[in-house]
Amino acid sequence: MKTQITLNEMEFYAYHGYYAEERQIGTTFLVSVTLDVDFSAAEHSDELTDTLNYELVYNVVRHEMKTPSKLLEHVAYRLREALTTHFPTVTHATVTVTKLNPPLGGKVKSASVTIG
Numbered sequence: 306m307k308t309q310i311t312l313n314e315m316e317f318y319a320y321h322g323y324y325a326e327e328r329q330i331g332t333t334f335l336v337s338v339t340l341d342v343d344f345s346a347a348e349h350s351d352e353l354t355d356t357l358n359y360e361l362v363y364n365v366v367r368h369e370m371k372t373p374s375k376l377l378e379h380v381a382y383r384l385r386e387a388l389t390t391h392f393p394t395v396t397h398a399t400v401t402v403t404k405l406n407p408p409l410g411g412k413v414k415s416a417s418v419t420i421g
Contacts, residue, residue, distance in 0.1 A: 308341070308343060309342070310357050311338065311340075312338050312363065312366075313337045315335065315336045315337070315338075315363060315367075316333060317336065318334075320373040321373055321374050321375070321380055322404075327408065328373050332404060332406060333405045334405070335401075335405065335415075336370065336384065337400070338362065338366065338384070338388060338400050340395045340397075340398050341395065341396045342395050343394065357395070362388065365384075365388055365392075369383050370384075377416065377417070381419070382420055385420055398421065400421065401417055402417065403415045403416070
């Protein structure tokens with residue numbers, strides 16, 4: 306059975322952006338991840354060791370967000386690779402990276418990239 310764990314809109318202040326100013330000033334990003342993993346054992350045992358620890362997932366994302374990138378596509382790819390590497394029980398990962406108030410020459414609430 307396909308089961309998923311989702312962490313929605315984790316918020317980070319980070320230094321990603323195509324323009325040098327973006328990588329110096331930084332801005333707020335939201336990251337959502339959906340991880341396919343079999344947690345049927347945890348359904349019965351009620352033990353954290355039988356599932357994916359959300360805190361550890363958050364820590365992997367937080368660590369990756371500290372490394373500046375020019376493109377959101379690159380950030381999303383790095384996050385997906387880090388998550389599937391750190392958690393071998395994850396069979397599929399979908400990652401959405403959202404940049405709030407991107408500098409596009411007008412009022413834009415956010416821009417997002419999803420990889421999965």
